[in-house]
Amino acid sequence: xADPVADVLIPLAIDTAYSYAIPTGLAVAEGDxxxxxxxxxxxxxxxWALRQGGAANLKSVVGRVDxxxxxxxxxxxxxxxxWYTISPRGSALAMSLKVAEEIPDEAPRVGVRLAxxxxxxxxxxxxxxxxxxAGGALTTKRELAEAAGVSAGVIDGxxxxxxxxxxxxxxxPVAGLPDPDFARPALSPQQTEAAxxxxxxxxxxxxxxxxxxxxxxxxxxxxxxxxxxxxxxQGRQALILMPEIALTSAFLDRFAARFGTRPAAWHSGVTGxxxxxxxxxxxxxxARVVAGARSALFLPYAQLGLIVVDEEHETAYKQEDGxxxxxxxxxxxxxxxxxxxxxxxxxxPSLETRVNVERGRYARIxxxxxxxxxxxxxxxxxxxxxxxxxxxxxIAQRLETAILETTGRGEQALLFLNRRGYAPLTLCRACAHRxxxxxxxxxxxxxxxxxxxxxxxxxxxxxxxxxxxxCGSLDSLAACGPGVERIAEEVAAVFPDKRTIVLSSDxxxxxxxxxxxxxxxxxxxxxxxxxxxxxAKGHNFPGxxxxxxxDADIGLTSGDPRAAERTFQLLQQVTGRAGRGDRPGRALVxxxxxxxxxxxxxxxxxxxxxxxxxxxxxxxxxxxxFGRLAALVVSGVDRAETEAYAxxxxxxxxxxxxxxxxxxxxxxxxxxxxxxxGRFRYRLLVKCPREADLQGFLRQWxxxxxxxxxxxxxxxxxxxxxxL
DNA sequence: AGCACGCCGACT
DNA sequence: GTCGGCGTGCTC
Numbered sequence: 178x179a180d181p182v183a184d185v186l187i188p189l190a191i192d193t194a195y196s197y198a199i200p201t202g203l204a205v206a207e208g209d210x211x212x213x214x215x216x217x218x219x220x221x222x223x224x225w226a227l228r229q230g231g232a233a234n235l236k237s238v239v240g241r242v243d244x245x246x247x248x249x250x251x252x253x254x255x256x257x258x259x260w261y262t263i264s265p266r267g268s269a270l271a272m273s274l275k276v277a278e279e280i281p282d283e284a285p286r287v288g289v290r291l292a293x294x295x296x297x298x299x300x301x302x303x304x305x306x307x308x309x310x311a312g313g314a315l316t317t318k319r320e321l322a323e324a325a326g327v328s329a330g331v332i333d334g335x336x337x338x339x340x341x342x343x344x345x346x347x348x349x350p351v352a353g354l355p356d357p358d359f360a361r362p363a364l365s366p367q368q369t370e371a372a373x374x375x376x377x378x379x380x381x382x383x384x385x386x387x388x389x390x391x392x393x394x395x396x397x398x399x400x401x402x403x404x405x406x407x408x409x410x411q412g413r414q415a416l417i418l419m420p421e422i423a424l425t426s427a428f429l430d431r432f433a434a435r436f437g438t439r440p441a442a443w444h445s446g447v448t449g450x451x452x453x454x455x456x457x458x459x460x461x462x463x464a465r466v467v468a469g470a471r472s473a474l475f476l477p478y479a480q481l482g483l484i485v486v487d488e489e490h491e492t493a494y495k496q497e498d499g500x501x502x503x504x505x506x507x508x509x510x511x512x513x514x515x516x517x518x519x520x521x522x523x524x525x526p527s528l529e530t531r532v533n534v535e536r537g538r539y540a541r542i543x544x545x546x547x548x549x550x551x552x553x554x555x556x557x558x559x560x561x562x563x564x565x566x567x568x569x570x571x572i573a574q575r576l577e578t579a580i581l582e583t584t585g586r587g588e589q590a591l592l593f594l595n596r597r598g599y600a601p602l603t604l605c606r607a608c609a610h611r612x613x614x615x616x617x618x619x620x621x622x623x624x625x626x627x628x629x630x631x632x633x634x635x636x637x638x639x640x641x642x643x644x645x646x647x648c649g650s651l652d653s654l655a656a657c658g659p660g661v662e663r664i665a666e667e668v669a670a671v672f673p674d675k676r677t678i679v680l681s682s683d684x685x686x687x688x689x690x691x692x693x694x695x696x697x698x699x700x701x702x703x704x705x706x707x708x709x710x711x712x713a714k715g716h717n718f719p720g721x722x723x724x725x726x727x728d729a730d731i732g733l734t735s736g737d738p739r740a741a742e743r744t745f746q747l748l749q750q751v752t753g754r755a756g757r758g759d760r761p762g763r764a765l766v767x768x769x770x771x772x773x774x775x776x777x778x779x780x781x782x783x784x785x786x787x788x789x790x791x792x793x794x795x796x797x798x799x800x801x802x803f804g805r806l807a808a809l810v811v812s813g814v815d816r817a818e819t820e821a822y823a824x825x826x827x828x829x830x831x832x833x834x835x836x837x838x839x840x841x842x843x844x845x846x847x848x849x850x851x852x853x854x855g856r857f858r859y860r861l862l863v864k865c866p867r868e869a870d871l872q873g874f875l876r877q878w879x880x881x882x883x884x885x886x887x888x889x890x891x892x893x894x895x896x897x898x899x900x901l
Numbered sequence: 902a903g904c905a906c907g908c909c910g911a912c913t
Numbered sequence: 914g915t916c917g918g919c920g921t922g923c924t925c
Contacts, residue, residue, distance in 0.1 A: 185925080189902050195925035216904060216924045235925060271902095905923085912916075 182230030185222040188271035208246035212239040245460030292342030353438025357406035372403035391544030393753030413482025420493035443469030471504035489521035554755040554762040599625040600656030610647035680708040719758030
C-alpha cells in the first residue's frame with residue numbers, strides 16, 4: 178500500500194513535520210499552504226515534503242489555502258535558520274508565513290466612463306460631470322466627483338440614466354513599478370567606480386558578499402541604488418534591509434527620486450489588509466523592490482536577485498526574542514542558498530565584517546570622501562578637566578556659543594547624550610541613601626515627566642517618594658548627573674526662544690509618531706534636537722550643521738567586550754550627522770579623557786588604527802574577534818533542584834570540551850527577569866569561541882530533556898562564514 | 902499557540 | 914462531592 182502522504186510543517190514551536198494523508202482528488206504540491214487538523218482544532222501549515230507512505234493511521238489534509246506557496250529555496254533557508262538557531266522548524270516557518278486565517282474580501286473599486294447619450298434632464302452639476310468625463314477615460318467614481326466638484330450622488334444618477342457606465346476595476350497596485358532608468362544620477366568618479374563593482378556582482382548573479390564602506394555623506398545609498406537598478410533591469414527583485422527606524426518617508430522619497438516610485442515598505446507598522454496584499458505582491462514578483470525591517474528577510478520572494486543590508490553594523494538587526502538571529506548574517510546565508518549577491522553598507526562596519534574582509538571572504542568597496550565636494554565635519558574635543566562645567570550645568574561655554582551661532586544662521590544643532598530620563602542617580606542629601614532597583618541593584622533613573630524612578634535594566638518602576646524611604650527626610654532627594662530630560666531643561670533656560678525636541682526610545686506615541694517627528698526635523702521645523710542613540714541612526718538632516726556630544730565617556734567603562742567598538746561606532750555615527758546638507762558641519766565632543774583610544778580615534782578620524790588596535794587587544798585577551806554566546810535558563814521547583822540542574826549542565830559542558838572558564842553562572846540576583854512567578858531559576862551564559870563546540874553542547878543540552886531545559890537563548894555574535 | 906488533562910484548594 | 918485555578922505536555 179503506497180498512498181501519498183504530505184509532511185506538513187505547522188507554524189508553531191514544533192520541530193517535526195506531521196504526516197497527513199492526502200484525500201483523493203486533492204492536488205497538493207510541496208510548498209503549498211494547507212489546512213490540517215491538529216488535536217481538536219484546525220490550523221494552517223506548509224507541505225514540507227510529499228512521499229509515498231505506508232498504511233499508517235493518519236488524519237487527512239483538509240484542503241489547500243489560497244495563499245502563495247513557499248518556494249523550495251526558502252524552505253531550505255528556513256530549515257537552515259532553525260538548525261542554526263536551535264529553534265523548532267515551525268518557529269522559523271512562522272516568520273515566513275504571514276497569511277491571515279481569513280482574508281477579508283476587499284471592497285471592489287468601481288470605475289465609471291461615458292457610455293450613453295446625455296440624460297433627459299440636464300442640471301449644472303450634470304454638465305460639469307459630463308465635461309469632466311469627456312474623452313471617455315476610465316476614472317474612479319470619487320475622482321470624477323472631485324474633478325467635477327459634485328457629490329457622488331450625481332454620478333450615481335447619471336449611471337442610472339445610462340449616460341455613464343460603471344465598471345469594476347482591478348484593485349489598486351500595492352507597489353509601484355520602479356524604473357531603473359527613471360533618473361540616472363550624476364555620480365562622482367569614485368561612486369561610479371564603486372557602483373560598477375556592485376553592478377558587476379549583480380550581473381554575475383552568483384552568491385558573494387561585498388562590503389560597501391563609505392564615510393557618512395559619501396553617497397552610499399545612491400551607489401547601491403545602481404546595484405538595485407541592475408537587479409531590476411535583469412527582471413529580478415531586490416530587498417533593501419534597514420533598521421526599522423531608518424525606514425522614513427525621507428528614504429522612500431529618495432528612492433522615488435531615483436526610480437520614479439516608492440519601494441514597497443515592509444515593517445511592523447504595515448498591518449492588516451495592506452500587509453496581506455503586499456505579501457502576495459512579493460510572492461508574485463509584482464513588488465519589485467522591498468525596503469524592509471529585518472522581518473522582510475523571510476518573505477517568499479518570487480525571484481530575489483539582491484539583498485542590500487544598510488547600516489550593517491546596527492544592533493537592531495539582532496532579533497532577541499523567539500528565534501534568535503542576526504538579520505545581516507541570515508541575509509548572507511539566504512544569498513548563498515539562492516545564489517545572489519549581498520551588499521553590506523556601512524560607514525562604521527562591525528568588527529566581524531572587517532575580519533571577514535581581511536580574511537578574503539567578503540569583498541570591499543570603499544567611498545572615502547563625501548559626495549559633492551562636501552567635507553567631513555570638523556571634530557574638536559572640549560576637555561572638561563581644563564574647562565570644568567559650572568555647578569548644575571552640562572553644556573560647556575564653548576558649545577553654548579556654537580549652538581547660538583548655528584541656530585542664529587537658521588541651521589540645526591544636535592545635542593547627543595546617551596542617557597534616557599532626567600538623572601541617572603538619585604540619592605538622599607540627608608542620609609546619602611542611594612535609590613537602587615529591588616531586583617537588580619542598578620541605580621534607579623529619575624523620569625521627572627512621569628514622576629517615577631525607573632530601572633533601565635529590568636524595567637522596574639516606582640513612584641518617586643516625597644520623603645526619603647531610608648531616613649524619612651522631606652524634600653531631600655537629589656538628582657545626580659544628567660539625562661536628556663535634564664538637558665532639555667537647561668536648553669529651555671538658556672535658549673528660551675528656540676524650538677527643541679527630545680528624542681529617546683521612551684518617546685510617547687510609538688514608531689509612527691517618531692517617524693513623523695524625524696521627517697519634521699529633516700524639514701527644518703526644529704532648531705535644537707536633544708537625543709539619545711536613537712538620533713544616531715541613518716536619518717539625513719540636511720540642515721544640521723552642529724553636533725554636540727555632551728558626554729563622550731559614557732559606555733567606555735562597561736564590562737561588555739564590545740563596549741569600545743560600540744562606543745566608537747556610535748560617536749562616529751552621531752558626529753557624522755553634521756554637515757550632510759549644503760553647509761559644512763562640525764562636532765564638539767565633551768570628554769574627561771581625550772587621550773582614550775576611542776576618543777582619540779574619533780578626533781583624528783583614524784578608524785582603521787582603532788580597529789587594528791581593538792583586534793590586537795582581543796587577541797591578547799584570548800577573545801576571538803567574535804564568538805557565540807548562549808544563555809540558558811534552568812529552572813527547578815526550588816533552589817536545590819535548580820542547582821542540581823545547573824551542575825548537570827556544567828558537567829555536560831565539561832564533557833563536550835567547553836571549559837569551565839567559558840561558562841558564567843549567573844545567580845538569580847543578577848538575572849531578575851529569570852525569576853518568574855516565584856520559580857527559582859538560574860541563567861547560565863556559555864561562551865564558545867568555536868562554533869562546533871557550542872552546537873555540540875547545545876544539542877546535548879537539549880537531549881538532557883525538558884526537565885533540565887528551562888529555556889534556551891542562543892546568542893548571535895557570530896561568524897557567518899561557518900554557516901554552510 | 903491552543904487545548905486537554907491532572908493535581909490542588911474552596912465552595913453550592 | 915465537583916468547580917475551577919494553574920502547570921505540564923502533546924498535537925500526525
